[in-house]
Amino acid sequence: MTTVAVAxxxxxxxxxxxxxxxxxxxxxxxxxxxxxxxxxPNGSGKTTTINCLxxxxxxxxxxxxxxxxxxxxxxxxxxxxxxxxxxxxxxxxCLTGRENVALFGSLYSVPKASxxxxxxxxxxxxxxxxxxxxxxxxxSGGMKRRxxxxxxxxxxxxxxxxxxxxxxxxxxSRRAVWDFILELRDKGKTVVLTTHYMEEAEELCDKVGxxxxxxxxxxxxxxxxxxxxxxxxxEDVFIQLTGRRIREGA
Amino acid sequence: xxxxxALALAKKDWKRIYRExxxxxxxILFPVMLTxxxxxxxxxxxxxxxxxxxxxxxxxxxxxxVSSGQFVQDLRATGVVDIHSFANNQTAQSALSQGxxxxxxxxxxxxxxxxxxxxxxxxxxxxxxxxxxxxxxxxGSALTTQAIPPVVEQVLSQGVLGIKASAQAxxxxxxxxxxxxxxxxxxxxxxxxxxxxxASIYMxxxxxxxxxxxxxxxxxxxxxxxxxxxxxxxxxxxxSYLVVGLVQAxxxxxxxxxxxxxxxxxxxxxxxxxAIVTVFALCNIGFGLITAAIAKSAGAATGISFVFLMPQLFxxxxxxxxxxxxxxxxxxxxxxxxxxxxxxxxxxRGASVTSQAVLTDLAAVSVSSVLIxxxxxxxxxxxxxGRT
Numbered sequence: 001m002t003t004v005a006v007a008x009x010x011x012x013x014x015x016x017x018x019x020x021x022x023x024x025x026x027x028x029x030x031x032x033x034x035x036x037x038x039x040x041p042n043g044s045g046k047t048t049t050i051n052c053l054x055x056x057x058x059x060x061x062x063x064x065x066x067x068x069x070x071x072x073x074x075x076x077x078x079x080x081x082x083x084x085x086x087x088x089x090x091x092x093x094c095l096t097g098r099e100n101v102a103l104f105g106s107l108y109s110v111p112k113a114s115x116x117x118x119x120x121x122x123x124x125x126x127x128x129x130x131x132x133x134x135x136x137x138x139x140s141g142g143m144k145r146r147x148x149x150x151x152x153x154x155x156x157x158x159x160x161x162x163x164x165x166x167x168x169x170x171x172x173s174r175r176a177v178w179d180f181i182l183e184l185r186d187k188g189k190t191v192v193l194t195t196h197y198m199e200e201a202e203e204l205c206d207k208v209g210x211x212x213x214x215x216x217x218x219x220x221x222x223x224x225x226x227x228x229x230x231x232x233x234x235e236d237v238f239i240q241l242t243g244r245r246i247r248e249g250a
Numbered sequence: 251x252x253x254x255x256a257l258a259l260a261k262k263d264w265k266r267i268y269r270e271x272x273x274x275x276x277x278i279l280f281p282v283m284l285t286x287x288x289x290x291x292x293x294x295x296x297x298x299x300x301x302x303x304x305x306x307x308x309x310x311x312x313x314x315x316v317s318s319g320q321f322v323q324d325l326r327a328t329g330v331v332d333i334h335s336f337a338n339n340q341t342a343q344s345a346l347s348q349g350x351x352x353x354x355x356x357x358x359x360x361x362x363x364x365x366x367x368x369x370x371x372x373x374x375x376x377x378x379x380x381x382x383x384x385x386x387x388x389x390g391s392a393l394t395t396q397a398i399p400p401v402v403e404q405v406l407s408q409g410v411l412g413i414k415a416s417a418q419a420x421x422x423x424x425x426x427x428x429x430x431x432x433x434x435x436x437x438x439x440x441x442x443x444x445x446x447x448x449a450s451i452y453m454x455x456x457x458x459x460x461x462x463x464x465x466x467x468x469x470x471x472x473x474x475x476x477x478x479x480x481x482x483x484x485x486x487x488x489x490s491y492l493v494v495g496l497v498q499a500x501x502x503x504x505x506x507x508x509x510x511x512x513x514x515x516x517x518x519x520x521x522x523x524x525a526i527v528t529v530f531a532l533c534n535i536g537f538g539l540i541t542a543a544i545a546k547s548a549g550a551a552t553g554i555s556f557v558f559l560m561p562q563l564f565x566x567x568x569x570x571x572x573x574x575x576x577x578x579x580x581x582x583x584x585x586x587x588x589x590x591x592x593x594x595x596x597x598x599r600g601a602s603v604t605s606q607a608v609l610t611d612l613a614a615v616s617v618s619s620v621l622i623x624x625x626x627x628x629x630x631x632x633x634x635x636g637r638t
Contacts, residue, residue, distance in 0.1 A: 054475040076477055084475045090468035094266040106258035107476040135269075151472075 006065075007032040007159055007190035008053065013062035015048050015214075022048040024214035026062070030207075032158075035181060035191045037205035039198070039234075041242050045214035046194045047087055050163050053192070054084050067158055080108070083157035087164050087194075089144040093137030097128050097147045100136055101154050108155035122150035125180045127173065142169040149177060153184070160184060162193040166200060178204055198235040208234070210241050217241045251481040259473075259486025260493075263460070267494065276456055281449030281498050282505055288445065289509030292437040302332045303352045303394060306342040311359035317366075317410055318357055324409035325355075330401050346386060352394040355402055356384035364421040368411055378421035389429035399427055442511040443593035444568025446527045447586040449498050450534060451562050453491055457538025458551035460487075461630070466547060480631050487535055488623070495531030499524050513597035522603045523596045526589055526615050533585045533619035539626030543633040562586040585622070588614040 008030040015023040023045040030036045040046045051057040053064055055075040064071040069078040091100050101119045110118055123132045126146035131139065136147060149165055162181070166174045181191055181204055195201055201208050202222045210218045210225075218225055218241055222234050231237045267273045307325065309318040326333055334351065336342035345351045358364075364381040371377040385402065388394045407413045407420050464470040473483060503524075507513075515523060537558040545551035565577055566586025573581075581587040592611035595601035601608050 056471055056475055076479070079475060080477045082475070084472070086468055086472055086475070088468040090472040092262060092266070092469065094269045095262065099262075099265070103258055103262055104476065107255050107473065107478045107482075109252065109254060109477070 005032040006030070007034070007067060008036075008192065009063075009065045010049070010053075011063045013049065013052060013064060014060045015045075015052060015057060016060045022214050023052070023059075026211065026214065026216055028209055028216065028219070030190060030192060032190050033185060033188045034206045035185050035193070035204050037201040037208035038192060038194045038211065039196075039201055039208050039238060040194075040211040044212045044242070046211065047163060048214075049211070050084075050086075050161055050192070050194065053161060054082065055079060081158040082161060083152035083155055083159070084161045085149045085152035085163060085165055089141070089148050091136045091144050091148055091151070094135065096133050096135055097139070097143075097150075098123060098132040100147055101150045104151040105154040108157075110155055118154050118156065119150075122154045123147075125153070125176075125183075126150045127176045142173050145169060146173060146177065149180070153180075157189070159190045160192070162191065164194055164196065166195070166197065174200075198233065198238055202234045210238060212242045251479060251485060253485070255478050255482040256485035256489055259478075259483060260490035263487065263490035264493070266460075267490075273456060273460075276452050277494055277498065278501065280452060281445075281502050284449060285445050285502050285505035286509065288441055289438055289506065289511075292441060302330060303398060304334060304350065305331045305353040305355060305398065306334050306336050306345070306351055307355045307357065308336060308339045308342055309357040309361060310339070315362040317362050321357070321361075321406065321410050324405045325402070327409075328401060328405060330397070343386065346388065349388075352388045352391055353398045354386040356386070358382060358384075365410060368421050375419055375421075380421045380423065382423050382425050384425045385427040387427045387429055395427065395429065399424065436510070438506075438509065439511055439598060441568040442506045443597055444590045445506060446499055446502050446523075446593055447530060447589040448563065448567045449502050450495055450527060450530055450589075451559055451567070451586060453494065453531060453534035454537045454541060454558050455552060455555040457487060457491065457535050458541035458545060458555045459548045461539065461542035462545050462551040463548040465542070480627075484539070484627050484630070487539075488532065491531050491535050492528055495528045495534075496524065499527040511597075514600035515596045518603045519596040519600070522608065522612070523593050526592050526612055529616050529619050530585060530589045531619075532623045533615075536619070536622035536624070536626030539623075539630040543626075543629045566590060585615050585618040588618075 006029050008028070010026055010028040013023050013026040014021065026045070026049060038046050038049065048057060052059050053066060053071065055071050055078065058072065066078040067081045069075075069081075071078045092103070095103065098119055101122055102115060105115045105118055119132075120129070123129050126149055128143065128146055128150065131143065136144060139147065145165065145168055149162065152160060152162070165181075166177055169177065178200070181193070184191055185206075193201075193204070205222060207219070207221050208225065209216055218228075218237065220228065225237045226232070226234065229237045229240050231240065267277050305325075307318070307322050309315065322333055325331055334345075336345065339354070339356060342351065342354045346354055358381045360379055360381045361383075363379040367377060367379040383402070383406070385399060387398060403424065406422055407418070411420055413420065461470070464473075470483070474480070513520065513523075538555070541551055541555045541558060545554050561580075562584050563586075565573065565581035566584040567590050588611040592608055592615065595605065595607045595611065596603070
């Protein structure tokens with residue numbers, strides 16, 4: 001029997017914003033070399049969970065271990081092995097695509113000798129080599145998202161957190177990013193992504209967790225969940241678990 | 251804290267400054283334009299100056315003689331000169347070289363004896379006690395060099411000696427006037443030291459806008475989910491804005507020099523002056539961080555930055571010179587005041603870098619700037635970094 005190593009372990013995570021409980025006792029394990037999809041309607045607690053994972057938010061209670069490091073106590077070590085592409089397209093408009101990616105390589109202390117090659121690799125993978133020398137302020141929304149992903153991956157991290165990575169991308173760009181994500185998994189990386197595109201989750205994820213009101217509603221592979229809920233696709237599962245009511249907020 | 255990360259962030263700041271027109275304007279072009287505007291407006295305008303010539307009459311051996319007193323009285327009666335008192339020739343010479351006087355008349359110790367001998371024997375030159383009156387004149391003023399010698403000669407002969415005919419001999423001769431290179435003082439000269447602090451103060455707005463914009467756009471959060479610490483981020487700002495402060499000082503210096511303000515400081519004085527302006531950048535970074543911690547948006551940061559910016563502008567730079575005593579006293583609580591005071595001492599008065607005035611100013615700027623920076627770091631880390 002083989003034991004799969006745990007990349008991320010979340011135990012009884014709770015996060016309150018004043019009177020509002022955004023995450024409510026979430027317990028979750030994500031294995032190494034797995035693409036994990038964190039799914040949920042707007043305001044379900046996905047981004048709060050991701051922000052707790054990265055150490056940006058301090059949990060009200062519970063613990064998170066990333067690569068064996070306690071995010072609260074060993075945040076620096078945990079962040080060294082994570083690459084994060086946040087929900088908002090946070091890029092420096094005044095820098096070129098290459099400069100943005102190189103800056104984040106420097107922030108991860110990638111050696112100068114290998115930084116150029118790593119930047120080229122990341123830009124190539126997101127299909128931006130031809131535009132690498134242009135200022136990001138001139139990029140389209142989809143191009144900005146792609147450079148944002150390259151910024152997260154320039155360090156060749158063990159664990160990658162992608163918060164809605166393909167929002168605003170055309171089908172070609174989306175396919176390129178999907179290929180990149182699958183390549184990362186094949187290289188043994190752990191990828192956690194949030195998405196509202198159920199077909200994307202079905203295509204990419206080895207396992208998905210559906211959360212609502214900060215609680216884990218379902219956990220398993222897309223095939224297992226479809227079988228369990230008698231659904232024809234993952235979107236059916238999602239609607240069955242979270243309802244048809246339109247949610248406000250992120 | 252890793253210096254490599256701080257330097258990478260500093261490089262990012264520099265690129266933004268020269269690529270984004272708004273930043274480039276406030277940081278680089280604004281100080282240049284401000285200096286040129288002030289220089290063009292006030293560079294040719296003299297300081298407070300009456301229509302009469304400012305001169306000093308120094309009697310070697312004392313001013314107490316009757317004849318020298320009469321000479322001063324007659325000279326004043328011409329209405330051509332304002333006569334100023336000085337303790338001795340040395341202090342008068344210093345005032346002349348600084349542009350506070352246009353001429354010095356030096357009466358010899360034999361002045362009284364010459365007068366008395368002439369009055370006793372007006373037609374017997376052989377019995378006179380001959381004396382030489384020395385004149386020191388502002389070399390840069392053609393009017394002074396042409397007007398003062400004949401006025402002095404006329405007052406001496408026709409006034410003190412009572413000679414009617416202008417061609418009549420007297421016991422006095424005049425040495426060839428010594429033409430002294432005089433530093434002509436303009437209003438701009440008194441403004442120039444304050445321009446260094448004036449230009450640097452706007453850094454508060456830039457730092458505050460930069461941090462709030464990065465926080466609004468999610469960039470600050472993004473940086474903080476890398477191994478980069480808050481200390482790395484702030485050190486990056488310190489490095490980048492220290493360099494910006496030095497560049498501003500060099501630009502302002504080049505402009506004021508080109509516009510006619512030539513500091514009398516030696517190399518050490520210039521270096522200490524630049525160092526003080528550069529250290530002052532720390533204070534502005536600190537106020538910028540406090541502003542960024544308070545402000546919710548980049549727009550709000552612009553408004554709030556004026557809370558820190560305006561008092562320094564009005565009470566701490568050249569504007570303060572024309573304010574009330576109470577306002578000037580209030581200025582003493584602001585770092586900008588000590589920057590301007592130090593630069594005035596070094597650049598305008600030619601004070602030594604080891605003089606008490608300069609050392610006191612340097613200590614005040616350094617200590618207050620570091621304290622404000624530390625306060626800014628603490629406030630920003632607690633309330634403004636986006637990590638909660």
